[in-house]
Amino acid sequence: MSLLFEEIDSQASPLGEISLRRRRIPALGDRDIYEVKLGDEFLMSSMFVAAEEALSTLGLAATQGDELSVVVGGLGLGYTAVAALQDQRINELLIVDALSTVIEWHQAEQVPLGKILNADSRSRYIHGSFFDLATAPLTGFDPHCDGKKFDAILLDIDHSPTEFLNPANAGFYCTEKLAMMAEQLKANGVFAMWSQNLPEQSFEALLKTVFASVESHVVSFYNPFQNREATNSVYVCIKGDV
Structure with a gap:
């Protein structure tokens, strides 16, 4: 094992071998970079x-009121969940992931943000398929409260609305x-979703068949490997008042 690279864990999962790695790239400064791979991806x-x-x-930002109940679909390295907890209006945060290994990395604090999530009493891990729970409104996301409604559902699982982590999605x-x-959203509740691609008009049109308001945001960031700006997208949808 090089001092510049460490595979922290690697386990089988229903989607294939999933691994957590830590590396350092001296040209990018004195910091650890954490990566998650599924197979070779x-x-x-x-x-x-x-x-x-x-x-x-x-x-x-699109939600209304206080004491918000929020679902995050897809734990990843914890950045979406930790960013949500910075909103002091959050009363409870359910973090749903289908891969028990990813949840265990955070519970064991093998990733840096696990410590933050574990220490915040507002957050709770839910082991299960987001897509199964999302399409079962009579039971829903919270195993302790059937049919519970939420102020926001934040989804980051698939690469885009047309490129899927699992074809079943x-x-x-x-x-x-x-x-x-x-x-499963309250009146005026928000559904937001990440995509690695620029906004897709066909998906925006699909979202408008369900939601009263649909907006797409392009998020830019610097990619040092390509020495240029890169972009992802976030779709933000509001259910309406009924």
Whole structure:
């Protein structure tokens, strides 16, 4: 094992081998960079988190009221969840992930943000498929309260609305399934979603079949490997008052 690279953990998962790695790149300064890989595919790096954080800040900026109940779909390295907890209006945060390994990394504080999430009594890990829970409104996301409604649902699992982490996720992106998820939002509740691509007009049109308001935001950040600005997107949708 090089001092510049360490594989912290690697385990089998229903989607394939998932691994957590830590590396240092001297040219980029004196800091640890954490990465998650699924097989040979990079899922996330702590180098690029601006859009994951913006998913929370943009989504929660559209919410109304105090004592918010919020769902984050997809734990990753914890950046969306930690950004959400910076909003003092949050009363409870349910963090849903289908991979128990990812939850265990945070519980064991093998990733830096695990310590923050574990110490905040407002946050709770939910092991389960976001897509299964989202499309079961009678039971819903909270195993302790069937049919509970939320102020916001923040989703960061698939690469985009047309590029899926798991091919089985594709069926979620339709009016029927999105409407089932929207049943779990309060009046004027917010659904926000991250995408690695620029906004897609076809997906915006689909979202408008369910939500009263749909806005797309482009989030720019510097990519030192390519020496240029890169972009991701965040879709922010408001259910309406019924």
